[in-house]
Amino acid sequence: MAARHALVTGGNTGIGRAIALALAADGVAVTICGRRAELLEAVAAEAPGIHAVVADVTDETSVEALYAQAEAARGPFDIVVANAGVASSAPAWKTTLDDWKRILDVNLTGSFLTVRPALKGMADRKRGRIVFVASVAGLRGSAYVAPYVASKHGVVGLMRALAAELLMTGVTVNAVCPGYVETEMLEQSIRRVVEKTGRSAEEARRGFAEINPNHRLIQPEEVAAAVMWLVSDAAASVTGQPIAISGGG
Numbered sequence: 092m093a094a095r096h097a098l099v100t101g102g103n104t105g106i107g108r109a110i111a112l113a114l115a116a117d118g119v120a121v122t123i124c125g126r127r128a129e130l131l132e133a134v135a136a137e138a139p140g141i142h143a144v145v146a147d148v149t150d151e152t153s154v155e156a157l158y159a160q161a162e163a164a165r166g167p168f169d170i171v172v173a174n175a176g177v178a179s180s181a182p183a184w185k186t187t188l189d190d191w192k193r194i195l196d197v198n199l200t201g202s203f204l205t206v207r208p209a210l211k212g213m214a215d216r217k218r219g220r221i222v223f224v225a226s227v228a229g230l231r232g233s234a235y236v237a238p239y240v241a242s243k244h245g246v247v248g249l250m251r252a253l254a255a256e257l258l259m260t261g262v263t264v265n266a267v268c269p270g271y272v273e274t275e276m277l278e279q280s281i282r283r284v285v286e287k288t289g290r291s292a293e294e295a296r297r298g299f300a301e302i303n304p305n306h307r308l309i310q311p312e313e314v315a316a317a318v319m320w321l322v323s324d325a326a327a328s329v330t331g332q333p334i335a336i337s338g339g340g
Contacts, residue, residue, distance in 0.1 A: 094118075094120075094169060095119045095120070095136075095163075095169040096119070096121075096122070096165045096166050096167065096168050096169055096170070097111075097112045097114050097119045097120070097121050097122070097164075097168065097170035097171070097172065097322070098121075098122050098123075098124070098157075098161065098170070098171045098172065098205070098209075099121060099122070099123050099174055100123075100124050100125070100126055100148050100160070100172070100173055100174050100175040100205050101124075101145075101148075101173045101174040101175030101176060101202070101224075101246050102121075102123025102124060102125060102131065102174070103123065103125040103127060103130035103131045103133075103136060103143075103227050104125075104130060104275045104276075105121075105272070105275050105276060105311055106174055106224055106247045106269070106274060106276030106311045106314050106315070107125075107172075107174040107175070107224075107270060108134050108296045108311070109121065109311035109312050109314065109315040110125075110172055110174065110207060110314070110315045110318050110319075111123045111134060111138075111141055111225075112134075112141075112315070113315040113319050114170070114319070114322075115140040115141050115311070115317070115318070116138065116207075116282070117319065119140065119170065120138055120140050120142070120165050120166055121141045121142070122141075122142050122143075122144055122157075122161040122165065123135065123141060123142070123143055123144070124143070124144045124145065124146040124148070124157055124175075125145070125175065126144070126145065126146075126147055127145075127147050128143070129177070130146075131143035132219055142159050142161070142164070142165070143244060144160060144161060148173075148175045148197065148202075148246055149197055149200060149201050150204075150206055151204055151205070153207065154204045154208065156218075158208045158209075167209075167212050167216075168209050168212075168218070168219075168294075169213075169218065169220065170220045170221075170322045171205065171206050171209045171219075171220070171221050171222075171272065171322045172181060172221075172222045172223075172318060172322075173201070173202040173205040173206055173221070173222065173224065173246075174204070174224040174278075175197060175201055175202075175225045176197060176198045176201075176224065176226075177193065177194055177197045177198065177276075177286065178194070178236065178239045178276060178280070179194065179236070179237055180235050180280065180283060181233075181235060181240070182235055183237040186237060186238060190238060191193045191237075191238045192216055193233045194238040194239055194242050195238060195241065195245070195267070197241045197242075198239070198242035198245075198246060198248055199242045199245040199249070200282065202223055202246050202249060205250060206223075206253070207219050209221070210257070210262075211252070211308075211310070213257075213260070213262045214257060214260040214262055216245070217260055217261040217262075218262065219257075219261070219262035219263075219296045219324040220259050220263040220321065221253065221262065221265075221321075222262055222264075222265055222266065222267065222318050222321050222322060223246050223247075223249070223250050223264075223265070223266040223267075224266070224267055224314070224318075225243045225246045225247050225250070225266040225267065225268045225333060226239070226243040226249075226267070226268055226269060226270075227268050227269065227270045227335055228243045228244075229243030229244050229245075229246055229247040229266070229268055229333065230247065230268055230293075230333060230335060232280040235318035238331060243268075246266060247266055247268070247333045250264050250265065250266040250329050250331070250333065253334075254273070254330045254331030254332075255331065257330075258330065258331075261327075263321070263326065263327065263329060263330040263335065264330055264331065265321050265329060265330060265332045265333070266332070266333045266334065267314055267317050267333075267336055268330075268333050268334060268337070269309055269314050269322070269335075269336045269337065270302070270303040270304075270335075270336065270337030270338055271300065271302055271303050271308055271309065271311055272308065272309045272310070272311055272314060273300045273308040273309065273310055273311070274311060274318065277296075277299060277308070280295075280299065281295045281299070284298070296308070302339060303322070303338040303339070304337065304339025304340060305338030305339050306337045306338075307338065309336060309337070309338060313336060314336055317334055317336055321334070
């Protein structure tokens with residue numbers, strides 16, 4: 092993996108941070124991006140080889156500037172991990188159009204804008220790895236998170252389309268689909284449950300864990316391990332696959 096350059100969006104927390112650290116530990120030059128400079132710099136300080144750039148994946152100009160800056164400094168991206176995402180919870184009839192647009196803008200449009208600048212170069216070089224961080228919500232329905240489910244189904248569809256398009260180029264395109272992972276995003280969900288139901292934080296946490304078939308929360312490092320395999324030479328024949336990391340069926 093040495094001498095490769097990877098982009099990880101949403102690399103300042105949770106799954107993105109775990110992926111960035113795993114790649115850096117394997118000798119990959121890693122560029123992470125997000126909106127909060129202080130969190131990005133904290134992750135960059137954890138391992139040599141990680142470089143932080145503030146960028147907004149929903150803004151085409153911002154993503155283009157990220158690519159120009161990072162590739163000028165470290166060469167073209169060999170690996171792109173589209174991880175940035177947001178979630179919210181409400182009955183569909185209470186979901187506003189602004190909420191709908193915000194979630195699709197980050198999760199789906201942001202994923203497209205993240206990978207699009209890398210596609211031609213990877214195809215021309217006959218080598219590349221693209222991994223989307225989707226969700227088990229992209230494989231089945233879930234109540235009270237309609238925009239999130241729709242966006243993650245869209246991510247899985249985008250992954251399959253790109254895998255078909257790049258099939259003969261040596262570029263692989265896959266998605267990891269985690270269940271409930273112990274991240275900052277989950278902590279936000281726990282706080283919402285506490286506010287709305289009066290349950291304790293521990294009860295709310297246990298409730299989320301029990302939704303996973305194995306009744307435990309997945310760790311970010313488990314998702315990172317799957318990504319590390321997908322971007323390795325060992326997975327050269329794996330493309331167009333949504334891989335569930337959910338503790339069971």
